[in-house]
Amino acid sequence: MTFELKQTTFLGAPVSYHVGGSGKPVLYLHSAGGVLLTQPLQDLTQSHQVFALVSPGFDGTEPNPQLSSIADYVALVTEFARQEIGERFDVIGSSFGSWVALWLAVEEPAMVDHLILNVPAAFRFNGKGGLPADPAERFKALYVHPQKIPDHARKAPEIMANNGQLYEKLAGGVTVDEALKARLPSVEAVTLILLGTEDKVVPAEAGEHLKRHIPVSQRVFIYDAAHSIEIDQPERVSRLWREFLTRGQGFVLNQGD
Amino acid sequence: MKFNFFHLMPFPDYDKVPHEWPVSTHGIDMHRVSELYREYVDEMAEAENYGFDWVGCNEHHYSPYGLMANPNLIAGSLAHRTSKAKIAIVGNLLPLLNPIRVAEEYAMIDVMSGGRLVAGFLRGIPHEYIAYNIPPSQSRSRLREATELIIKAWTEDEPFGWEGEHYQFPAVSIWPKPIQKPHPRILMSASNEESAEFVAKMRAIMGVTLIQDLGAARKAIEHFKTVARGYGWEPTPDDILVGQQICIADSDEEAKAHMASAQAYFHQTLMRPQRTAQQLVLQQSRYYTDASVGENFQKRLATLRNRSVDEQIEAGSIICGSPESVVKQIKRLQQELGCGLLNLTIKVGNMPSSVVKRGMELFRDRVAPEVAAL
Numbered sequence: 113m114t115f116e117l118k119q120t121t122f123l124g125a126p127v128s129y130h131v132g133g134s135g136k137p138v139l140y141l142h143s144a145g146g147v148l149l150t151q152p153l154q155d156l157t158q159s160h161q162v163f164a165l166v167s168p169g170f171d172g173t174e175p176n177p178q179l180s181s182i183a184d185y186v187a188l189v190t191e192f193a194r195q196e197i198g199e200r201f202d203v204i205g206s207s208f209g210s211w212v213a214l215w216l217a218v219e220e221p222a223m224v225d226h227l228i229l230n231v232p233a234a235f236r237f238n239g240k241g242g243l244p245a246d247p248a249e250r251f252k253a254l255y256v257h258p259q260k261i262p263d264h265a266r267k268a269p270e271i272m273a274n275n276g277q278l279y280e281k282l283a284g285g286v287t288v289d290e291a292l293k294a295r296l297p298s299v300e301a302v303t304l305i306l307l308g309t310e311d312k313v314v315p316a317e318a319g320e321h322l323k324r325h326i327p328v329s330q331r332v333f334i335y336d337a338a339h340s341i342e343i344d345q346p347e348r349v350s351r352l353w354r355e356f357l358t359r360g361q362g363f364v365l366n367q368g369d
Numbered sequence: 370m371k372f373n374f375f376h377l378m379p380f381p382d383y384d385k386v387p388h389e390w391p392v393s394t395h396g397i398d399m400h401r402v403s404e405l406y407r408e409y410v411d412e413m414a415e416a417e418n419y420g421f422d423w424v425g426c427n428e429h430h431y432s433p434y435g436l437m438a439n440p441n442l443i444a445g446s447l448a449h450r451t452s453k454a455k456i457a458i459v460g461n462l463l464p465l466l467n468p469i470r471v472a473e474e475y476a477m478i479d480v481m482s483g484g485r486l487v488a489g490f491l492r493g494i495p496h497e498y499i500a501y502n503i504p505p506s507q508s509r510s511r512l513r514e515a516t517e518l519i520i521k522a523w524t525e526d527e528p529f530g531w532e533g534e535h536y537q538f539p540a541v542s543i544w545p546k547p548i549q550k551p552h553p554r555i556l557m558s559a560s561n562e563e564s565a566e567f568v569a570k571m572r573a574i575m576g577v578t579l580i581q582d583l584g585a586a587r588k589a590i591e592h593f594k595t596v597a598r599g600y601g602w603e604p605t606p607d608d609i610l611v612g613q614q615i616c617i618a619d620s621d622e623e624a625k626a627h628m629a630s631a632q633a634y635f636h637q638t639l640m641r642p643q644r645t646a647q648q649l650v651l652q653q654s655r656y657y658t659d660a661s662v663g664e665n666f667q668k669r670l671a672t673l674r675n676r677s678v679d680e681q682i683e684a685g686s687i688i689c690g691s692p693e694s695v696v697k698q699i700k701r702l703q704q705e706l707g708c709g710l711l712n713l714t715i716k717v718g719n720m721p722s723s724v725v726k727r728g729m730e731l732f733r734d735r736v737a738p739e740v741a742a743l
Binding site: 328359361362364365366 | 389499502503649653
């Protein structure tokens with residue numbers, strides 16, 4: 113494994129994070145399912161130093177009772193980044209993590225260089241999308257290719273249930289974050305929005321809205337992927353991350369390599 | 370002298386300043402686009418009755434700049450709606466496309482029109498390479514190989530295979546072959562020395578556009594002629610096509626006012642979104658082998674954008690005025706450049722269709738009779 117699990121303290125409580133690789137720093141913000149050290153994340157450590165923060169309480173870590181909203185979590189992420197990463201870095205969010213990453217980008221524009229929003233949450237217009245309550249349906253919504261889930265990424269049901277509850281607490285039942293929506297035009301980071309063609313959790317309208325309102329943004333559909341794009345199509349995600357983080361807007365240009 | 374009624378098929382109603390390329394289609398009414406296709410194809414089909422010898426279309430992607438992603442579709446329509454004008458496709462962007470498909474579609478158009486195709490083989494402008502995910506650094510080598518493959522596909526009766534650098538086709542035999550023998554006339558751009566070499570080698574018609582001043586254009590044409598002599602032939606005026614935007618109205622003042630307004634839309638709305646993408650390609654790829662050629666290309670665009678209508682007329686960049694003024698300007702172009710073909714864009718930007726129509730009438734009645742014999 114290319115990552116090392118570390119611990120630090122914020123707001124009087126411990127915070128865990130995985131760190132691996134060397135190079136330009138990237139902050140990775142996980143989904144409601146907690147951290148999965150997926151193949152794209154591991155690939156990224158070959159060119160970047162990756163910090164995958166574990167939101168307190170997720171994945172069996174110690175919860176922080178002071179965290180009760182997205183805003184609280186964004187404040188923690190900001191302090192974590194300032195202390196552990198530096199003044200400016202790239203950010204990748206996954207679903208719930210993309211929601212947090214966007215808030216970080218609007219609140220702290222000087223910190224975020226490139227921004228990647230994987231299957232971003234918080235823009236489920238008209239209540240479309242979302243995770244089904246039924247476990248079997250939920251599983252189907254997450255994966256087109258469940259056989260690709262690596263063993264290390266399979267978590268115990270009680271961990272997953274606890275992650276889900278923590279997410280619900282932070283999300284506060286929001287389907288569209290109106291305050292964030294109003295601030296999208298202020299995003300300064302060069303942004304890449306990634307969506308799965310089979311994703312029923314994040315409706316297509318979310319990606320369209322973000323593309324239209326984030327000033328310098330590009331949107332890519334990943335073919336044959338559901339909500340868990342990093343699991344369903346790891347090579348495609350890995351390539352897009354690498355190209356975008358290396359070349360920014362220029363990643364659209366085929367250099368014939 | 371021969372005249373091409375050239376159409377970009379611009380979208381004339383874009384009410385925002387687009388900030389990026391590709392351009393969003395949000396809010397665009399496709400029924401309006403449907404009307405535009407009807408209006409534009411009607412104008413093009415009518416052109417042969419207004420003194421134009423050719424009718425021309427071309428290929429652009431992902432923006433309101435032009436609604437002709439595939440000019441061959443428009444040419445297919447024109448093949449049956451016209452009877453005498455050459456159908457000039459100026460042209461398919463060969464490096465972006467499957468060359469066998471181009472060979473087949475061009476051959477179909479030539480046969481459908483009874484042998485009236487002028488086959489433009491263009492490299493395209495830099496940002497178009499993003500549209501079809503082709504490395505810009507391969508643009509020139511793809512153009513060369515595709516050109517030679519298409520000619521083979523047109524001229525070889527027996528099936529053949531092709532094993533090239535960019536293209537491999539184990540078995541080719543296109544149906545139909547073009548009517549024109551050995552094949553339709555080819556038209557290519559030769560605005561710099563590197564491209565002039567290949568155009569001369571292929572004995573193609575040389576196209577020159579974006580004229581910044583007549584001296585520079587003359588130099589490019591002379592260079593082409595010199596290179597052509599090296600390949601054993603002497604270009605005539607019929608081998609040199611010069612592209613110009615044109616506005617003809619009843620008076621000079623009226624024409625200039627229409628042109629100024631249409632060019633404002635052309636530069637600020639239609640051309641605006643491409644600039645960033647273009648710069649990206651020029652900075653991050655070897656679209657031009659020589660970086661100074663790329664800088665010169667951008668400089669020419671900027672110069673033309675910043676000039677007044679009067680300055681552009683004076684420089685020989687556009688044709689604009691009353692019929693009498695236009696006749697003088699065309700004669701001057703012919704004398705200075707020795708060109709026998711003029712590629713005229715009458716629908717500039719959002720030029721109203723009534724102005725386009727009046728321009729066509731004045732061209733037929735008062736310009737063509739004066740210049741056709743040049």
